[in-house]
């Protein structure tokens with residue numbers, strides 16, 4: 001069987017550099033292009049790329065991914081900053097490229113993917129739910145893509161179960177101490193030197209609490225997920241939001 005021909009975009013970044021190594025070492029994958037911020041995406045078109053891995057910055061990712069879809073290249077995206085409007089625009093574009101797939105994965109770590117699933121399962125059983133994410137201070141966006149995705153999934157599970165809004169008597173909060181609110185779920189972002197990425201999901205009901213925590217101690221946590229996604233994306237078409245869609249969770 002022919003090797004899957006892979007390009008990494010954002011190859012000089014923290015994630016991109018590790019992805020280059022992981023793809024180079026992975027059986028059945030062949031790294032054929034690495035692009036940095038000054039390289040043109042056009043250069044990919046003569047290289048018969050099967051899968052592009054996009055690990056850049058929130059300001060660049062949408063244009064990069066749209067270019068790749070327009071040229072029918074399956075794409076695995078780790079970059080954050082994908083809001084509902086950008087996702088629906090991408091879905092519309094993918095509808096015109098019926099054989100092409102894009103995975104937008106807020107988090108490639110299996111621990112984080114499972115934590116989100118556990119949170120979704122727990123959500124209908126608790127009155128209160130809040131998300132706390134902790135990242136390195138170089139991170140450009142807040143709340144993290146993972147925290148947004150977690151809050152959205154908790155909110156959807158609560159909604160499906162017919163739960164009312166989370167209880168909260170706060171009337172006075174001039175400085176935003178209650179954090180961001182994503183689909184009715186409060187999300188708090190901490191930036192801490194020495195951290196890679198962590199998330200805590202706090203649930204509470206009368207007399208009890210449940211805390212789910214996931215820690216990524218280094219970017220190596222994300223590499224098996226990237227390799228899995230690159231290997232399986234050709235089995236899909238359209239937009240997949242979250243690695244869980246490829247893991248049968």
Ligand SMILES: NC(=O)C1=CN([C@@H]2O[C@H](COP(=O)(O)OP(=O)(O)OC[C@H]3O[C@@H](n4cnc5c(N)ncnc54)[C@H](O)[C@@H]3O)[C@@H](O)[C@H]2O)C=CC1
Pocket residue numbers: 009010011012013014015016035036037038055056057058060064077078079080081105106107108109222
């Ligand atoms: N989904 C996941 O599991 C993970 C996602 N991330 C996300 O991945 C993204 C990248 O993270 P890091 O590698 O830590 O950031 P980074 O800042 O170290 O790397 C980003 C790289 O992209 C390059 N770049 C910017 N615009 C570009 C363009 N148009 N074309 C090509 N390269 C371009 C920059 O020059 C830089 O080298 C962030 O959005 C981060 O939140 C980070 C870790 C895990």
Ligand SMILES: O=C(O)C1=N[C@H](C(=O)O)C[C@H](O)C1
Pocket residue numbers: 080106107108135136139140143144145146147196197198
């Ligand atoms: O910027 C990071 O580092 C990370 N970004 C992703 C996010 O925003 O959720 C994934 C992980 O948390 C690391």
